[in-house]
Amino acid sequence: MPPTLASLVHHSALKLTVRAGADRLDVPVRWAHVSELADPVPYMEGGELLLITALKLDAEDPEAMRRYVKRLVGAGVVGLGFAVGVNYEDIPGALVDAAADEGLPLLEVPRRTPFLAISKAVSAAIAADQYRAVTAGFAAQRELTRQALTDGPEGLLSALASQVDGWAALYDASGAVVATAPEWAGRRAARLTADVERLRERPAPASSVVGGPDNEDRVELHSLGTGRRPRAALAVGTAAAPGTAERYAVHSAIALLTLTTERSRSLRAAEQRLGAAVLRMLLAGEPDHARAVAGDLYGSLLDAPFRVIVAEAVPAVRMAVEGQAPVPGDLLGALAEAAESAAARAGEAVLVVPDGERLVVLAADEGAAVGACADHAAALEAGRAAGEQGAAAGEGELVMGVSAPVGPVAAAAAYKQAEQALSVARRRGRVCVEHEQLAAGSVVPLLADDAVKAFADGLLRALHEHDATGRGDLVASLRAWLSRHGQWDAAAADLGVHRHTLRYRMRRVEEILGRSLDDPDVRMELWLALKATSTEQ
Numbered sequence: 001m002p003p004t005l006a007s008l009v010h011h012s013a014l015k016l017t018v019r020a021g022a023d024r025l026d027v028p029v030r031w032a033h034v035s036e037l038a039d040p041v042p043y044m045e046g047g048e049l050l051l052i053t054a055l056k057l058d059a060e061d062p063e064a065m066r067r068y069v070k071r072l073v074g075a076g077v078v079g080l081g082f083a084v085g086v087n088y089e090d091i092p093g094a095l096v097d098a099a100a101d102e103g104l105p106l107l108e109v110p111r112r113t114p115f116l117a118i119s120k121a122v123s124a125a126i127a128a129d130q131y132r133a134v135t136a137g138f139a140a141q142r143e144l145t146r147q148a149l150t151d152g153p154e155g156l157l158s159a160l161a162s163q164v165d166g167w168a169a170l171y172d173a174s175g176a177v178v179a180t181a182p183e184w185a186g187r188r189a190a191r192l193t194a195d196v197e198r199l200r201e202r203p204a205p206a207s208s209v210v211g212g213p214d215n216e217d218r219v220e221l222h223s224l225g226t227g228r229r230p231r232a233a234l235a236v237g238t239a240a241a242p243g244t245a246e247r248y249a250v251h252s253a254i255a256l257l258t259l260t261t262e263r264s265r266s267l268r269a270a271e272q273r274l275g276a277a278v279l280r281m282l283l284a285g286e287p288d289h290a291r292a293v294a295g296d297l298y299g300s301l302l303d304a305p306f307r308v309i310v311a312e313a314v315p316a317v318r319m320a321v322e323g324q325a326p327v328p329g330d331l332l333g334a335l336a337e338a339a340e341s342a343a344a345r346a347g348e349a350v351l352v353v354p355d356g357e358r359l360v361v362l363a364a365d366e367g368a369a370v371g372a373c374a375d376h377a378a379a380l381e382a383g384r385a386a387g388e389q390g391a392a393a394g395e396g397e398l399v400m401g402v403s404a405p406v407g408p409v410a411a412a413a414a415y416k417q418a419e420q421a422l423s424v425a426r427r428r429g430r431v432c433v434e435h436e437q438l439a440a441g442s443v444v445p446l447l448a449d450d451a452v453k454a455f456a457d458g459l460l461r462a463l464h465e466h467d468a469t470g471r472g473d474l475v476a477s478l479r480a481w482l483s484r485h486g487q488w489d490a491a492a493a494d495l496g497v498h499r500h501t502l503r504y505r506m507r508r509v510e511e512i513l514g515r516s517l518d519d520p521d522v523r524m525e526l527w528l529a530l531k532a533t534s535t536e537q
Contacts, residue, residue, distance in 0.1 A: 002028045003125030005049065005079045005105050011121055014113050016081070019096050021105030027078045032122040034115050039071065046076025049107075049122065051115045053086040054095075065098040073102045080104055081118060085111030130244065137248025144249065148256045156256055157181035163249040166217065166238035170257065171196050173231050174341040174372075189235055192219060196233045199223055205254075220250070224258045232257065271297065275351045279360060283415055287408035301349040301362060302408045307370055309361040310418040311335055311400035314426065331398045332359040335376055339363060342372030360415075365405035373400070377432035384431065399425045402434040456529035462512045474512070475530075477505040482527045486517075 006025035009016050030047030036055040058064045082091045099106035140163045147155035157168040158181040169180040169189030175196045180186045195210050199221050206223045217237040225231035281290035291302050313331045336352050343350035346368035353360045363369035401421030403414035417435040425433035463474045484491040492499040515522045
């Protein structure tokens with residue numbers, strides 16, 4: 001611990017005597033400073049033991065001493081040493097009384113004790129304290145390293161919490177709590193998720209200090225990682241600001257956790273190349289080769305049904321207008337982090353393959369990664385509804401399609417399903433569409449596509465032009481006849497005309513369109529065209 005007035009008083013070589021403020025000797029001393037100025041306050045920083053001989057002071061004037069001592073206390077001076085036998089044979093009573101009134105410790109320095117000896121004692125004590133702190137810091141670093149090697153991040157957090165006499169928590173890239181030490185700190189750590197998310201928005205390395213929940217403690221947050229986006233975060237909660245030894249322990253933990261949570265770029269690149277190779281083999285219909293290449297890294301993923309998720313970053317309209325390049329990296333990167341973090345917490349394999357402005361994810365059906373992607377899509381959907389979607393920020397939007405659960409043999413079909421769902425999500429203005437939803441719904445809403453409407457208008461234009469002349473109602477007659485599956489009597493009854501009249505109208509339809517109504521493909525196209533145009537009414 002740093003030197004205090006009490007340790008100086010008990011220093012056998014200094015022979016100091018306490019004349020006032022005996023109840024405040026446990027105050028740390030930052031430095032010992034000699035000044036004979038009548039007002040040394042402008043040169044004080046706080047925490048000093050001021051040494052004087054009263055060369056320029058009227059130490060016997062009670063009013064002058066009250067003002068002098070009051071200013072010293074206000075400047076943070078922790079003690080006053082008065083050398084006797086130089087200008088005064090004894091400490092004047094006015095100074096003793098003023099120090100007692102203000103609670104300022106007053107030490108009598110005998111003539112045989114030079115001020116230099118006191119300064120050396122303070123300096124030596126400070127140096128010894130710093131040496132102890134550094135030694136303790138290195139010991140803490142060794143212990144943290146040992147725990148990290150033997151018990152992983154959990155053991156490291158436990159050792160760190162012990163070193164700082166507080167608690168520690170590790171967050172993953174998504175801001176979720178991964179581990180805490182002690183276990184009771186889990187609830188405190190979870191309440192800081194919003195602060196961790198704000199920290200993640202800043203380039204690494206970054207740190208911040210926040211008040212703990214209900215002001216229970218002081219919490220330091222540190223980002224972990226070497227890239228632009230932090231890979232994880234560390235929270236350290238203590239009752240007060242960490243000392244030198246504790247600071248060494250925190251910095252050592254940051255370095256070690258960065259090594260354990262941030263894989264090297266070459267390793268990540270190798271994993272991505274391996275994942276891309278596995279995906280290519282699956283899509284090429286070579287599941288056995290894909291399984292052999294996947295090995296232990298992705299092999300478990302191919303042993304159970306999985307889903308294929310294809311995500312795409314759609315540039316915002318404003319970007320196209322201003323000629324700016326799209327910025328899909330953050331949108332796709334956030335989705336990749338959500339999937340990978342969820343899979344890591346659940347201990348399941350997930351294959352994430354970046355593909356330009358697309359991201360392909362293979363994840364276990366009903367697993368944590370699929371759930372994380374669904375939650376991510378739901379959050380974006382809610383943000384879009386609230387006007388907070390990426391387009392509002394000029395970053396574009398994220399859309400994704402999800403396949404049905406399949407095995408390795410049907411991976412190519414699943415990829416096509418995901419692409420189909422992605423296309424529907426894009427047309428419908430949705431963030432995410434699952435392939436099962438396409439079959440469960442109706443094809444009619446798909447006819448609202450502009451291209452389909454244009455085709456329908458072109459196909460039926462001649463019939464509408466004919467009806468506009470007042471020479472018959474061919475469009476309504478065609479609709480009635482198709483709806484009755486070509487049954488003349490039923491369709492004529494619906495129209496209120498004779499069946500011979502209806503037959504004449506259908507011949508006119510064939511003549512005008514140049515198509516035969518006996519062709520089922522023609523009937524299908526005409527019916528879809530009628531349905532497409534009816535959606536506009």
